[in-house]
Amino acid sequence: MVRKNKRNRSRGRWIAGATIWSFVLAVAMGIITRLLLEAIYSLIVSFLILLTVIVLGIVFDIIGTAAAAAEQAPLNAKAARKQDGARRAVDLVQQADRVASICNDIIGDISGIVSGALAAVIILRLAEASPLLPVELYGGVLLTALVAAVTVGGKAWGKKLAINRSTEIILFTGRILTRADRLREWIFRHNKTR
Numbered sequence: 001m002v003r004k005n006k007r008n009r010s011r012g013r014w015i016a017g018a019t020i021w022s023f024v025l026a027v028a029m030g031i032i033t034r035l036l037l038e039a040i041y042s043l044i045v046s047f048l049i050l051l052t053v054i055v056l057g058i059v060f061d062i063i064g065t066a067a068a069a070a071e072q073a074p075l076n077a078k079a080a081r082k083q084d085g086a087r088r089a090v091d092l093v094q095q096a097d098r099v100a101s102i103c104n105d106i107i108g109d110i111s112g113i114v115s116g117a118l119a120a121v122i123i124l125r126l127a128e129a130s131p132l133l134p135v136e137l138y139g140g141v142l143l144t145a146l147v148a149a150v151t152v153g154g155k156a157w158g159k160k161l162a163i164n165r166s167t168e169i170i171l172f173t174g175r176i177l178t179r180a181d182r183l184r185e186w187i188f189r190h191n192k193t194r
Helices: 002-039 043-069 072-080 086-094 096-129 135-164 166-192
Strands: none
Touching: 002 043, 002 096, 043 096, 043 135, 043 166, 072 086, 072 166, 086 096, 086 166, 096 135, 135 166
């Protein structure tokens, strides 16, 4: 009974934390992308920023799905042989529900929302550039449909890839996180010696 209550409290804290982080990340991503679009007047660069946000959502969706689909045994074997990133990959699989929630729900959904907002800003720019054409109506519908198609198609392809190659994807993600940890430690030590 006590263990169940602790688990429920822990789950409740996780949900509350995920909700707060979703809000914070959505605000941060929205502000950053909006500032970038306001500072950059090139439509090509604006479309590249939009594409980057869409790809970011797809990549994190792949990682979240791979964490949920990966088998822990092959990763344990790689961790026992001290393969780079394997220990971190095991951690990702052990925390698959949280990894999937962060990657698929928080980052993936926020990327979808931000990409929609970016598409709207791009359409407004196109409409301002050519006020005599019905860009706002037709361009808005076409760009929104294109963003939705690329996002849904990319995530569908990504889920298939994540399920079929889950161990490799999680191991690769573990390597990146391990190297990021080493870099952070090096920066911390370097700043401490100053």
